[in-house]
Amino acid sequence: MIHSSISSFAAQARRTPLGRGPFAIVIAEDRTELTTTLDHLTHLGFRRLFLVAPDDVDLPDDIDDASIVEVIRHPTRQPGTAPAIVNALIKLVPDEWIHYCYNAEYLFFPFCEQRRIGEAIAFVMEERRNVVPTFVIDLYAEDLTRYTDAVSLETAHLDSSGYYAETRRNADDEVLDRQLNFYGGLRWRFEEHVPAPKRRIDRSSLFQAMPGLTLNDDHTLSDPEMNTYTCPWHHSMSATVCSFRVAKALRSNPGSRHDVDSFRWHKSTRFFWSSQQLMELGLMEPGQWF
Numbered sequence: 001m002i003h004s005s006i007s008s009f010a011a012q013a014r015r016t017p018l019g020r021g022p023f024a025i026v027i028a029e030d031r032t033e034l035t036t037t038l039d040h041l042t043h044l045g046f047r048r049l050f051l052v053a054p055d056d057v058d059l060p061d062d063i064d065d066a067s068i069v070e071v072i073r074h075p076t077r078q079p080g081t082a083p084a085i086v087n088a089l090i091k092l093v094p095d096e097w098i099h100y101c102y103n104a105e106y107l108f109f110p111f112c113e114q115r116r117i118g119e120a121i122a123f124v125m126e127e128r129r130n131v132v133p134t135f136v137i138d139l140y141a142e143d144l145t146r147y148t149d150a151v152s153l154e155t156a157h158l159d160s161s162g163y164y165a166e167t168r169r170n171a172d173d174e175v176l177d178r179q180l181n182f183y184g185g186l187r188w189r190f191e192e193h194v195p196a197p198k199r200r201i202d203r204s205s206l207f208q209a210m211p212g213l214t215l216n217d218d219h220t221l222s223d224p225e226m227n228t229y230t231c232p233w234h235h236s237m238s239a240t241v242c243s244f245r246v247a248k249a250l251r252s253n254p255g256s257r258h259d260v261d262s263f264r265w266h267k268s269t270r271f272f273w274s275s276q277q278l279m280e281l282g283l284m285e286p287g288q289w290f
Contacts, residue, residue: 021096028053033104045116090209104244110286130208138185140247140263150247156271178228193256237287
């Protein structure tokens with residue numbers, strides 16, 4: 001089904017409830033790897049996908065009335081897109097789980113090659129958590145002369161180190177309990193081309209839609225506990241969103257594209273599309289889930 005706007009989607013969902021989750025939202029800023037993003041989420045076991053795309057982005061050929069993908073036409077290249085659609089969905093699916101990402105981004109959670117997203121969520125809820133902290137790990141093509149937009153699934157690389165965290169404080173400069181700002185990847189190495197508010201790699205992108213909950217513009221949630229990287233009593237499961245988005249932007253923006261002829265450095269390593277590799281690099285952890 002194709003909806004002409006967020007409001008028409010919400011009106012239809014109020015008439016015909018969306019059912020059980022988990023749900024995934026894909027915010028399409030362009031056509032790059034849109035099909036593989038949707039296929040990846042389908043393989044993980046999300047029950048329904050919501051593709052948010054502007055009118056000038058062509059849809060994948062296999063989206064039809066029988067598809068689990070619903071399309072919402074909405075401008076996505078302007079500030080506030082993610083909160084607008086995520087907050088609309090939160091109101092429509094109370095207590096269900098939501099994940100959101102952009103095109104050319106791929107969610108990985110521990111052991112996702114053998115276990116589906118529903119199993120991971122069931123474990124997290126048994127641990128009395130209603131969020132899985134996610135960290136955006138930048139991917140980039142090995143050879144930018146061959147892949148000029150920096151996107152290549154076959155030759156994808158990532159940084160094996162160079163990640164760090166800083167204490168998160170509130171407006172009164174008080175330290176927030178179990179909250180940190182995380183940095184690294186291309187946003188760190190090319191920070192002169194990335195505005196300061198967009199340099200963090202932490203994102204609350206897999207969570208339970210609680211009553212009154214909202215997503216903020218900085219990818220945090222309105223409930224402070226849901227922005228913590230772990231629970232008080234033991235380490236929590238975390239996940240990663242492996243993303244070509246920053247690499248693609250650095251190669252397309254006029255202010256940076258002429259300064260970037262390669263993203264490779266001595267800490268680059270080939271990405272094998274493996275949750276085990278991400279855990280071994282310390283980019284996510286299983287918590288108590290084995």
